[in-house]
Amino acid sequence: MQQTKHILVIGNGMVGHHFVEQLRAKDPQANITVLCGEVRLAYDRVHLSGYFSGTSAEQLALTTEEAYQAANIQYRLNCWVEQIDRDQQLVITRQGGQFYYDKLVLATGSYAFVPPIPGNEQPHCLVYRTLQDLDAIAQSAAQSKVGVVIGGGLLGLEAANALKQLGLQTHVVEFAPQLMAVQLDQAGGQMLSQKITELGVQVHTGKATQAIVAGAECRYQLQFADGESLETDLVLFSAGIRPYDQLARSCGLAVGDRGGIVVNDQCQTSDPHIYAIGECALWQQKIFGLVAPGYQMARVVVSQLTAGGLSFTGADMSTKLKLLGVEVGSIGDAHARTPGALSYVFTDPRAQVYKKMVVSKDGKRLLGAVLVGDTSNYDSLLQYALNDMLLPKQPEQLILPAASGAAVAALTLPNSATICSCHNVAKGDIVAAMDSGCCDLASIKSCTKASTGCGGCTALLKSVVDDELKSRGVEVKNHLCEHFAYSRQELLHLVQVGGIKTFAELLSRHGQGLGCDICKPTVGSILASSWNDYVLKKPHVGLQDTNDTFLANMQKDGSYSVVPRIAGGEITAEKLLVIGQVALDFNLYTKITGGQRIDLFGARLEQLPAIWQRLVDAGFETGHAYGKSLRTVKSCVGSTWCRYGVQDSVGQAIAIENRYKGLRAPHKIKMAVSGCTRECAEAQSKDIGIIATENGWNLYVCGNGGMRPRHADLFATDLDTDTLIRYIDRILMFYIKTADRLQRTSVWLEKLDGGLEYLRQVIIDDQLGIAQELENQMAALVNTYACEWQATLDDPQALKRFRQFVNSPQPDPNIVFVEERAQIRPATAEEKRRWQQQIPVTQLSTSELPATALVEEK
Amino acid sequence: MAWTDICAYEDLVENSGICALFNGCQVAVFLLQQQGRQELYAIGNYDPVGGANVLSRGIVGSVGEQIVVASPLYKQHFNLSTGQCLEQPEVVLPVYAVKLQHGRVWLHAQQQKQQASAA
Numbered sequence: 021m022q023q024t025k026h027i028l029v030i031g032n033g034m035v036g037h038h039f040v041e042q043l044r045a046k047d048p049q050a051n052i053t054v055l056c057g058e059v060r061l062a063y064d065r066v067h068l069s070g071y072f073s074g075t076s077a078e079q080l081a082l083t084t085e086e087a088y089q090a091a092n093i094q095y096r097l098n099c100w101v102e103q104i105d106r107d108q109q110l111v112i113t114r115q116g117g118q119f120y121y122d123k124l125v126l127a128t129g130s131y132a133f134v135p136p137i138p139g140n141e142q143p144h145c146l147v148y149r150t151l152q153d154l155d156a157i158a159q160s161a162a163q164s165k166v167g168v169v170i171g172g173g174l175l176g177l178e179a180a181n182a183l184k185q186l187g188l189q190t191h192v193v194e195f196a197p198q199l200m201a202v203q204l205d206q207a208g209g210q211m212l213s214q215k216i217t218e219l220g221v222q223v224h225t226g227k228a229t230q231a232i233v234a235g236a237e238c239r240y241q242l243q244f245a246d247g248e249s250l251e252t253d254l255v256l257f258s259a260g261i262r263p264y265d266q267l268a269r270s271c272g273l274a275v276g277d278r279g280g281i282v283v284n285d286q287c288q289t290s291d292p293h294i295y296a297i298g299e300c301a302l303w304q305q306k307i308f309g310l311v312a313p314g315y316q317m318a319r320v321v322v323s324q325l326t327a328g329g330l331s332f333t334g335a336d337m338s339t340k341l342k343l344l345g346v347e348v349g350s351i352g353d354a355h356a357r358t359p360g361a362l363s364y365v366f367t368d369p370r371a372q373v374y375k376k377m378v379v380s381k382d383g384k385r386l387l388g389a390v391l392v393g394d395t396s397n398y399d400s401l402l403q404y405a406l407n408d409m410l411l412p413k414q415p416e417q418l419i420l421p422a423a424s425g426a427a428v429a430a431l432t433l434p435n436s437a438t439i440c441s442c443h444n445v446a447k448g449d450i451v452a453a454m455d456s457g458c459c460d461l462a463s464i465k466s467c468t469k470a471s472t473g474c475g476g477c478t479a480l481l482k483s484v485v486d487d488e489l490k491s492r493g494v495e496v497k498n499h500l501c502e503h504f505a506y507s508r509q510e511l512l513h514l515v516q517v518g519g520i521k522t523f524a525e526l527l528s529r530h531g532q533g534l535g536c537d538i539c540k541p542t543v544g545s546i547l548a549s550s551w552n553d554y555v556l557k558k559p560h561v562g563l564q565d566t567n568d569t570f571l572a573n574m575q576k577d578g579s580y581s582v583v584p585r586i587a588g589g590e591i592t593a594e595k596l597l598v599i600g601q602v603a604l605d606f607n608l609y610t611k612i613t614g615g616q617r618i619d620l621f622g623a624r625l626e627q628l629p630a631i632w633q634r635l636v637d638a639g640f641e642t643g644h645a646y647g648k649s650l651r652t653v654k655s656c657v658g659s660t661w662c663r664y665g666v667q668d669s670v671g672q673a674i675a676i677e678n679r680y681k682g683l684r685a686p687h688k689i690k691m692a693v694s695g696c697t698r699e700c701a702e703a704q705s706k707d708i709g710i711i712a713t714e715n716g717w718n719l720y721v722c723g724n725g726g727m728r729p730r731h732a733d734l735f736a737t738d739l740d741t742d743t744l745i746r747y748i749d750r751i752l753m754f755y756i757k758t759a760d761r762l763q764r765t766s767v768w769l770e771k772l773d774g775g776l777e778y779l780r781q782v783i784i785d786d787q788l789g790i791a792q793e794l795e796n797q798m799a800a801l802v803n804t805y806a807c808e809w810q811a812t813l814d815d816p817q818a819l820k821r822f823r824q825f826v827n828s829p830q831p832d833p834n835i836v837f838v839e840e841r842a843q844i845r846p847a848t849a850e851e852k853r854r855w856q857q858q859i860p861v862t863q864l865s866t867s868e869l870p871a872t873a874l875v876e877e878k
Numbered sequence: 879m880a881w882t883d884i885c886a887y888e889d890l891v892e893n894s895g896i897c898a899l900f901n902g903c904q905v906a907v908f909l910l911q912q913q914g915r916q917e918l919y920a921i922g923n924y925d926p927v928g929g930a931n932v933l934s935r936g937i938v939g940s941v942g943e944q945i946v947v948a949s950p951l952y953k954q955h956f957n958l959s960t961g962q963c964l965e966q967p968e969v970v971l972p973v974y975a976v977k978l979q980h981g982r983v984w985l986h987a988q989q990q991k992q993q994a995s996a997a
Contacts, residue, residue, distance in 0.1 A: 503940070534938070561891060578932045578951075825898060834931050
C-alpha cells in the first residue's frame with residue numbers, strides 16, 4: 021500500500037475546484053489542501069454577469085465551506101502564496117504559513133490584461149474578472165452615466181452586458197476592425213455589431229485608445245489614434261487575459277515567451293512534482309481560455325495521481341453562447357484557414373441571422389462554422405465536426421432554414437460522440453447510465469453531470485435520451501390529460517369502435533375525474549368528427565370552448581366577432597351590401613381577413629342571434645372562424661378573368677370549401693387554389709394547396725403560414741378533379757384519425773413515421789387498405805352538414821344562452837367602445853376608469869352607454 | 879341578508895355556466911351533473927386576469943380533487959368552492975352561496991368563504 025500523499029492545490033477557481041472534486045471522488049483517502057487567494061471558494065465565472073441581474077454570490081457559488089469540510093478538504097481563504105521552495109517541496113504564504121507537498125497543482129488562473137494606455141490607473145478604470153471586481157464596478161456605476169468597455173471579444177461583450185444591466189449608456193471599443201475576431205469571420209462580426217447596436221450598445225471598431233484624460237461632460241475622455249474621442253464616466257478593460265505565472269517564474273519553472281507555465285501531455289511542468297492546469301498552463305504554445313479544456317486538464321492530473329493513464333490532447337474551442345441576448349456560435353476553423361476549405365454562407369438580413377459553414381475540399385467533412393443570431397443548428401454542426409461524420413450530399417441543408425429533417429439524428433451518433441463538453445460526457449456514458457437504471461433526464465443529469473456546466477447541450481441530451489428510450493421500447497407517455505390515460509388517436513378509436521356518443525359515457529368507461537378544458541373540447545371535436553351531431557346539442561354544449569358554444573370568436577373584452585362564410589372569397593354586391601348594413605345597424609367594426617372574407621367585431625353576446633338572423637335570411641352560412649375546422653379556401657381569380665390562368669380556380673375553391681365546410685378536425689385547416697403557377701393564392705403555405713396546371717391540378721400538402729411557416733410538399737401532380745377530391749378526402753380523414761390534439765397538418769406530417777413517402781403509400785397506393793373507409797367516412801360527414809347558426813336560430817333552448825344575464829335583459833356594462841378611424845374599438849382600462857369616475861356605475865342604464873360617449877368626453 | 883331567487887332550474891345548463899345579476903354584481907352559476915352527482919356553484923363572473931365578465935362561459939371540470947372553471951380568455955383555472963386561481967393563488971374571486979329550492983335557483987351573499995383569500 022502506498023503511503024498517503026499530500027496534494028497541495030494553489031488556486032480555487034472553476035478548474036482548481038473541479039480538480040479537487042474529481043480527486044476526492046477518485047481517491048477518498050487523499051490528503052488535500054487548497055490555498056485560495058480570494059475571500060470565497062470557487063464560483064461560476066462563466067455566468068458572472070448574472071450578478072447584476074439578480075443572481076447572488078451564493079447562487080454563483082460552486083461549493084461551500086461546509087461541503088469542503090464534509091469532504092475532508094483542508095482550505096485557506098484569502099491566502100496568497102509568496103514562494104515555492106522546490107528543493108524542500110515547501111510552499112510559503114504571505115502570512116508566513118508553510119505547507120509541504122508531495123505533489124503541487126498550480127491552478128492560479130489568469131488576470132485581466134490592462135493595456136499600457138496612459139491614464140489607465142485612475143479610480144474608475146476597472147477590470148471584469150472576479151466578484152470583487154464586480155462589486156467595484158457596481159460602486160462606480162452608481163456614480164456614472166456612461167460606461168466604456170475596452171475590448172470587443174467574448175469577455176468584453178459579457179462586460180458590456182454587465183454595464184447595460186447596471187443602467188449605463190454603454191459603448192464597446194475594439195482595436196480590431198470587428199467584434200469577436202477570434203471566433204467570428206468578418207461578416208459574422210458585422211452582423212453581431214449590427215444586432216448589438218440595435219440593443220442599445222454603441223460599437224466602435226478599429227479604434228486604438230491612446231490616452232485616458234479628463235473629460236468635459238463625463239469624468240474621462242478616451243483619445244483614439246485617429247483623432248476622435250469618446251466621453252465616459254467609467255472604463256472597463258477586457259482586452260484579454262494573461263496567465264498568473266509569477267510563482268512559477270520565480271521558482272525557476274519553464275514558462276512561455278509570452279507567459280504561461282509550460283506543461284506536457286500529462287500537464288506536468290518542468291518539475292515532475294508540480295502540475296499546472298487551466299488558464300495558467302501553456303500546452304504546445306497554447307493557452308486555453310475556456311472552462312471545458314481546463315476541466316479536461318484537471319481530469320488528466322487526477323488520473324496521473326491515481327495511476328490512470330489519461331493525457332491531454334488539446335481541446336475543441338468551439339463555443340455557443342448568448343451575448344447581450346444575441347446567440348453566437350463558433351466551431352473549429354471558423355475563418356476557413358484550412359487549405360482548400362470551402363464556405364457556405366446563409367444570410368437573412370431581415371431576421372439578422374448569419375450562418376457560415378466551412379467544409380473540406382471534397383465537401384465531405386465539416387471543418388468549422390460561424391452562427392450569429394440563431395444557434396439552433398450548433399449542436400448538429402458540432403457533432404459533425406467533432407465526430408468527423410460524413411456530411412449529407414447537400415451539406416448546405418444543415419444551415420438553411422426549415423432544415424429540421426437534415427438535423428443530425430441522435431440515434432446515428434457514435435457512442436464516442438461527446439454530448440457535454442464541459443464535463444466530457446460521451447453518448448456512451450449516457451447509454452451506460454441508462455443501462456444502470458437512470459431513465460429520466462433529471463437522474464441522468466445528476467448521474468453523469470451532463471448538461472450541468474454551461475447548459476449548451478440540454479436539447480441534444482434530451483434527444484439522445486428520448487431516442488434511446490424509444491429504441492428500448494420504453495413508452496413515452498402522450499396521455500391527453502389527467503382524466504384520460506390515452507392519446508387523442510386512442511380516444512378516437514375508443515369512441516368509434518365503442519360507438520360512444522357522449523363525453524359522459526366516454527369518461528365513465530375510459531376516464532376519471534370530471535374532465536377539463538383540455539379533454540372536453542378534444543372529445544367534443546372527436547364526437548363531431550365521428551358522428552357530426554349538432555355541437556350545441558345538450559350533452560355536447562358543456563364540452564365546447566366558448567367560441568364553439570356561441571358560434572363566434574370571443575375578443576379581449578368579452579364581446580364577439582362574426583364571420584359569415586364567403587366561399588372562395590367570391591361575393592355578390594347584394595351580399596356585400598347586407599354585410600355593410602348589418603355592420604351599420606349593429607355598430608360593428610369591420611375588417612377584411614387574410615382568408616378573403618369579412619370579420620365583424622364588437623357584437624355583444626345578446627346581439628349574436630339577431631345579427632345572424634339577418635345574415636342567414638340573406639343566404640349566408642356560418643364561417644366556422646371559431647372552430648377547429650375548415651376555415652377558408654382562398655383563391656385567385658383564375659382562368660375566367662386572368663390572362664395567365666389555366667384553370668377555373670375560383671370555381672374549384674368554392675366547390676372544395678362547400679365540400680369540407682363544418683369539418684371538425686384536431687386543429688383549424690386552411691386551403692387555397694391558384695389558377696396557374698404564379699401562385700397568387702399562396703397555396704403552398706396552406707394545409708391543402710392546389711395549383712392549376714395545363715393538365716389538371718397539382719396537390720400540395722401540409723404547408724403552414726403563421727408562427728412556424730412550412731412550405732407545403734408536392735404530393736401529386738396533374739390530377740383530374742375527381743382524383744384530387746378523393747385524395748383530399750383521404751388525407752383529411754387520415755389526419756383527423758391520427759393527429760394529436762391541436763396538431764396542425766405541418767407538424768403531423770413531420771411526426772408521421774415515414775413522412776411524405778408513407779403518406780403517399782397510404783393515400784395513393786392504399787397500402788393500409790383503408791382508402792375506401794376514409795372516403796366513406798368523409799362522405800358521411802359531407803352529407804350530414806348543417807349550418808350551425810341556422811340550427812341555433814331554430815332552437816329556442818339554444819337561443820336562451822345568448823344573453824349576458826339569466827335574470828335581466830341588460831348588456832354587460834364592462835363592454836364599452838370608443839371611436840377610432842371612424843369605427844368602434846374596445847375602450848382601454850384607463851378610458852373606462854376615467855369614464856366611470858364621472859358617472860357612478862350603479863346609476864347607469866345600459867341605454868345610456870352610447871358608443872360615442874367617450875369621444876365627446878375627450 | 880336573505881336568499882334571492884335568480885332563475886328557474888331549467889335556465890341552468892348542465893355541466894356549464896350561466897350569469898346572473900345579483901345585488902349589482904355579475905355572478906357565474908354552474909351546474910355540475912355527472913355520474914350521479916349534482917352540484918351548484920357560484921363565483922364572481924369577472925375574470926380579473928383577462929379583465930372581462932366571461933367566467934360563466936368557461937369550461938368546468940376537475941384538476942385533481944378541485945372542481946374548477948377555466949377562463950375562456952387565457953385559460954387560468956379558478957376553484958369553484960374557494961374562488962382561488964390555481965395558476966395565480968393571489969387572485970381570489972368572490973364566492974356565493976347557491977341552492978336549489980322549489981325548482982328555483984337561489985343566491986346568497988356569503989362572507990365566510992372569504993377566509994380562503996387570506997390563505
